[in-house]
Amino acid sequence: MKVIVVGAGIAGLAAAWELTKAGIEVMVLESERRAGGVIVTEPVDGFVVEGGPDGFLAGEAELPELARELGIGDRVVSQRARGTSIWTGNDLETIDEGRAATLLGIDARREDVTAGFKSFAAGMIEPVTVLARQLGGAIRFAQGVAGLTRAGAGWHLAITGGSTHDAGAVVLALPAYRAGRLLEAAGVTHARALEDVLYAATITVSLAYRAEQITSRLDGTGFVVDPGVAGDHAALLQLRACTYTSQKFPGRAPAGHVLVRAFLSFGDGDPGAAAHTQLAAILGIRGEPLWSRTFYWSRGLPRYRAAHRRHVDEVRHRLERLPPLAIAGAGYDGAGVSACVRSGRAAAAEIMKRL
């Protein structure tokens, strides 16, 4: 019996991998022309640029385990620098890493954050690339699922553009607002509650410099901007945080160069220019960046409201009465990459239990 996984982000790929390992026929339908979802790594002139996540919590085993299974266990790299600062409007002052994470809306236990982060030698896309290769022709790109209906003991999926697919079981590994809409249209009462998950908007701008352009000493992995910074510093409001990328992980910039990544809130003007101007003032940067690369996330990192757990449990409870269908991804059981792998695997296990 064929299982269709909708969405080739890390959660969908992890689910498809689990099912494939168990010998189950899988098809992955992805609306874009690439796998990885918000995981985007671009090599630029010897630099490694991350558009989305740049690492995963070092204390969580999911990614290293998956990497070992995929034969790339030796590609996991540890964070080099430690420590974070806060920009007060006048100075960079050392701040507890747990507090910095909270200010950035990262929902993780303090001890997990203080254990640091890990990544992959060529960036977070590495496990995605290997998973996509292993899954091969099972992934169908440019196949956006527009409708989902029950069909006997299984499901019927309508694709944007008119084609259709039938499946004995489905894993929806989509952002919660997309899954909520599909499930609601399929008659799953309460599914609309999934659209309550708030996906925060952010812009990331990576900027490359020659090392001698930066006149301040870069301490630790970067800084967050104190949310109270205002008034005279109004121009800084768009800058939320900055990661010293080439200091945080090895191999992110050629020798003699520095790669930094700014997190901005949405605003007017060119984010690349805004990021450079704001960082130049804080870090004493001389001259212009060699280049910059901007990624817009109008719906980026999910944040859960108070009733989230109850809503998700309720939807899952209702799904138990339907043909096998599981939900997975950042919108439900944790937003980090490791949590998404965990959730993809759990969704696959749920489907296997019910087949």
Ligand SMILES: Cc1cc2nc3c(=O)[nH]c(=O)nc-3n(C[C@H](O)[C@H](O)[C@H](O)COP(=O)(O)OP(=O)(O)OC[C@H]3O[C@@H](n4cnc5c(N)ncnc54)[C@H](O)[C@@H]3O)c2cc1C
């Ligand atoms: C800027 C940013 C920085 C982050 N930094 C970190 C970090 O450092 N560490 C960390 O652990 N986490 C981080 N995260 C969070 C983490 O990266 C994500 O939560 C996680 O990768 C989401 O994976 P996913 O598979 O659930 O969803 P997604 O990656 O969103 O994948 C969903 C997939 O479904 C596809 N899709 C959508 N609609 C349809 C449809 N109708 N039909 C078919 N396919 C569809 C999409 O194209 C996409 O490929 C970050 C997130 C962002 C945005």
